[in-house]
Amino acid sequence: MKWEKSPYADSIYYADLFSINDKNWMIMGHGKSEAARIANNKDSTKDFSRDSTAIAIDENALKGRFDLGAINLDLEESKRDDLHKFHKIHYIAYCLSENETKQVFKNKAPSIDECDLELMARGSTVFPYTGIMAKHIFSNEEVNELEDITRRQHRFSEIVSQANDIKLLLVPFMPTVEEKAKLYSEYI
Numbered sequence: 304m305k306w307e308k309s310p311y312a313d314s315i316y317y318a319d320l321f322s323i324n325d326k327n328w329m330i331m332g333h334g335k336s337e338a339a340r341i342a343n344n345k346d347s348t349k350d351f352s353r354d355s356t357a358i359a360i361d362e363n364a365l366k367g368r369f370d371l372g373a374i375n376l377d378l379e380e381s382k383r384d385d386l387h388k389f390h391k392i393h394y395i396a397y398c399l400s401e402n403e404t405k406q407v408f409k410n411k412a413p414s415i416d417e418c419d420l421e422l423m424a425r426g427s428t429v430f431p432y433t434g435i436m437a438k439h440i441f442s443n444e445e446v447n448e449l450e451d452i453t454r455r456q457h458r459f460s461e462i463v464s465q466a467n468d469i470k471l472l473l474v475p476f477m478p479t480v481e482e483k484a485k486l487y488s489e490y491i
Contacts, residue, residue: 306376364468
């Protein structure tokens with residue numbers, strides 16, 4: 304197979320990208336995928352990226368796409384373009400673990416709450432760098448730089464801070480995926 308370096312390898316995060324109620328959600332953290340699938344009625348045409356999402360700014364709009372750090376040039380160009388198509392992001396959500404939810408919400412009923420960029424940037428690096436194909440075409444030195452947590456947090460903040468109309472959200476742990484899906488579906 305022939306691969307080329309992704310120009311967005313330095314902005315890849317462990318995140319899913321789903322459209323729910325005509326808004327695109329970049330979802331990071333714990334228990335992120337199944338609830339989002341339920342919230343978008345398991346519509347695969349609105350399931351844009353899983354686990355490895357690159358972000359970029361385009362005219363003050365935050366956009367995201369599926370990206371493993373390298374682009375497979377053996378794929379037919381139209382399929383490659385569709386797979387790596389950018390989608391405008393309206394919300395970045397971080398799904399809290401059960402313990403984190405208890406700490407954040409204490410005696411308050413769990414709901415989706417806004418948070419600041421610093422907290423979201425820290426959340427963006429809870430999980431390792433997911434551009435797994437980068438290690439096959441970037442040098443070891445380049446891969447070490449891509450994986451660096453401090454660099455990743457800084458890059459996340461740098462990109463997201465340029466976006467207009469983006470909401471940063473904390474999503475609480477819920478006892479069932481259906482309850483979490485309802486939170487996504489009902490969020491306005």
